[in-house]
Amino acid sequence: MHMENFAPIMFAGLVLVMLIGFPVAFSLAALGLASGFFAIEMGWFPAVFMSNLPINIFGILSNELLLAIPFFTFMGAILEKCGLAEDMLDSMGQLFGTVRGGLGYSVIIVGFILGAITGTVAGQVIAMALISLPVMVRYGYNMRYATGVLAASGTITQLVPPSLVLIVMADQLGRSVGDMYRGAWGPSILQVLIFAGYTFMLGVFKPHYIPGIPKEARTMSGAKLWLKCLRGIIPSALLIFAVLGSMGGLPGIDTAIATPTEAGAMGVVGAMILAAIHKRLTWALMWEAMQGTMRLTAMVVFILIGARVFSMVFQGVDGAKWVEHMLSGLPGGQIGFLIAVNLFIFFLAFFLDFFEIAFIILPMLGPVADKLGIDLIWFGVLLCVNMQTSFMHPPFGFALFYLRGISNTLFKEGRIPKPILSSDIYMGAIPWVIMQLLLVTIVIFVPQTVTMFLPKAEVIDTDKVQIEVPADDLMNSDSNSSGAGENPFGDPAPAASDAAPAAAAPAGSDAKQ
DSSP, rough: OOOOGHHHHHHHHHHHHHHHOSSHHHHHHHHHHHHHHHHHHSSSOOOOGGGGGHHHHHHHOOGGGGGGHHHHHHHHHHHHTTHHHHHHHHHHHHHHHSSTTTHHHHHHHHHHHHHHTTTTTTHHHHHHHHHHHHHHHHHTHHHHHHHHHHHHHHHHTTTTTHHHHHHHHHHTTTHHHHHHHHHHHHHHHHHHHHHHHHHHHHHOOOOGOOOOOOGGGOOOOOOHHHHHHHHHHHHHHHHHHHHHTTTOOOOTTTOOSSSSHHHHHHHHHHHHHHHHHOOOOOOHHHHHHHHHHHHHHHHHHHHHHHHHHHHHHHHHHHHHHHHHHHHTTSTTTHHHHHHHHHHHHHHHTSSSSSSHHHHHHHHHHHHHHHTTTHHHHHHHHHHHHGGGGGGGGGTTOOHHHHHHHHHHHHHHTTTTSSOOHHHHHHHHHHHHHHHHHHHHHHHHHTHHHTTTTOOOOOOOOGOOOOOOOHHHHHHHHHHHHHTTTTTTSSSSOOOOHHHHHHOOOOOTTOOTT
8 A cells, every 4th residue: 555545545434433433532533643653564654753643742732722711611601601691682672573573683683692791602592592492482473583593593602602512613724813713703794693683584475484573472661671681781792802802803983902711711700790780799600600611621622632632643644635635626716625625514413413523624724725725714714604603503503402402391390381393403403504605605605795804915016116325325435435546355346347247237137126
């Protein structure tokens, strides 16, 4: 066997171990080590090559950018459990509920706001389903629409800053987290508008699917209702501005005064203040949030270690060259590459978590995209838009699992009259997955949806560059060169006629400089 044939075998083995169902982090590490020992036995690289592995792993654990992940996770866990979602959904539902599809609009808006301050899909889907699903069932909402809008509005948190996957994207692509956040705002807002547009069209053509609730069903109205809405929105907006604005992650803010890790720590303090405002800051809440943060952080670190073991050996057998030759030769240039990559990511999302895709696949694709001249911020945000669907794919979408579990709980508690069928949950997800793929298509063909919020690169026209030397320097130069035609070594300088051919500038040269 030749080494150039081993990279495709390793990649096929990667797909196989992902389909087995064993934890990906350990499967990757085992596959990488086995492939490394085989490569040493075949003489493709020396045994000392594997000694780089401890250094690589230490480099992962000392990466300061990844320290932001536990901070943002802890912030989201506190906000998830402090009752903010319940208060916002209750007030928004009463504010928009009388409008046709009003409960759907309120779920979409609250999902967007919560996504910008929590960054956790599980807590968001569960909290919104516990509050909104019984109300939607009570007032006759179509079951497939109800489950679909709850799942989709929860998964948008993967795209809305401060999404954890955007931090990982920035780290893997070597780009600023602030730029990645700024680039994600355009697709995030567009995704909300697409969801709201679908709800509006459904209200026009199938109004019985999303009826408005009667005005008498409200428990409050007028100034009291608006005050309750603002009580949830204004502190949340201040927290978003403080956290994202400080790290340059908001459109129009090009200067960062804090690193992502520092911004995440500040977000934790803000989340504790919000929990205290809602009178739910307790030791039990803090302990539960810390446990959730510990579990997620440990999972991310183990996946990253396993992915590094695999990628190091894959690079050692020239796997990067194989991937580059395979993808750079696709027809269609940049667009062909992006379409092929997104189809591949969409397929992988049926089986893999977004962290696993980011750590395993992105290091292979990033260098190829860079060589094709694709802006890596655009590329990273585009893949993040695509990876939203990993939570919505039947049959393995985690958001669908969360909904299934919550619907069973609500039925057992008597809050909904009958259990929700799995077919309704899965079929209800399909229109929303199609809308997410529509956004992927828009971002591919209209990159301005990402780049319009990024700072414009300063272009310097070298033809117009002028170098001005102060008059004092010119005088000093003249005085130093007054050696009556002598060069620095004391030998007579050549005559002007002798030096002329060497001094003549070739035709077309930039002699004016």
